[in-house]
Amino acid sequence: AAGVIQSPRHLIKEKRETATLKCYPIPRHDTVYWYQQGPGQDPQFLISFYEKMQSDKGSIPDRFSAQQFSDYHSELNMSSLELGDSALYFCASSPQGVGTSPADTQYFGPGTRLTVL
Amino acid sequence: GIQVEQSPPDLILQEGANSTLRCNFSDSVNNLQWFHQNPWGQLINLFYIPSGTKQNGRLSATTVATERYSLLYISSSQTTDSGVYFCAVHTNAGKSTFGDGTTLTVKP
Numbered sequence: 028a029a030g031v032i033q034s035p036r037h038l039i040k041e042k043r044e045t046a047t048l049k050c051y052p053i054p055r056h057d058t059v060y061w062y063q064q065g066p067g068q069d070p071q072f073l074i075s076f077y078e079k080m081q082s083d084k085g086s087i088p089d090r091f092s093a094q095q096f097s098d099y100h101s102e103l104n105m106s107s108l109e110l111g112d113s114a115l116y117f118c119a120s121s122p123q124g125v126g127t128s129p130a131d132t133q134y135f136g137p138g139t140r141l142t143v144l
Numbered sequence: 145g146i147q148v149e150q151s152p153p154d155l156i157l158q159e160g161a162n163s164t165l166r167c168n169f170s171d172s173v174n175n176l177q178w179f180h181q182n183p184w185g186q187l188i189n190l191f192y193i194p195s196g197t198k199q200n201g202r203l204s205a206t207t208v209a210t211e212r213y214s215l216l217y218i219s220s221s222q223t224t225d226s227g228v229y230f231c232a233v234h235t236n237a238g239k240s241t242f243g244d245g246t247t248l249t250v251k252p
Binding site: 060062064069070071072075083085115117119132133134135137138140 | 185232239245
């Protein structure tokens, strides 16, 4: 079965550079979530999109922005990178919209490991 | 926001032993998931369990929504079970809030 695809899997950047992470949800999933997991920490919710509109926002820095495109893939854009942005970035998708039942089960991608030097 | 607490934070087992991991949450939730994060960082969905009991092989989970807790049982543990186990709850907002995780080490 198709899973969530994230690219790139690994990314190394220097401070103050920009980075773009991509997420391709499972086919027919219309909701995408982004999470940041720092070393030794649990995943922290950043932002989510439903039907190409932002549906919820968590602890996402102002330096970051994201969007969901017409084909439902999503991109997380990160500017003025800082050392503390080094983390594993997960994308998850779910088959139905916010708060619907019995879905909103989130399927996670393999993550993008970002290292900022 | 909702608080999610997992216990114990660390657990060391001998291969073949059984264990119970607990997840307490502070408010009503729409959904609850258990994940296993393996040593390579991959998050593997174990159970979607907003209430009731489910079993999958050596793993089972029970959520008592009215009392705001969930339990993950691992029986006959194997070294490949090592990793971090996360409980994540979903509220009406649709996002997931993760607990701090339980780090399980299974020794041969």
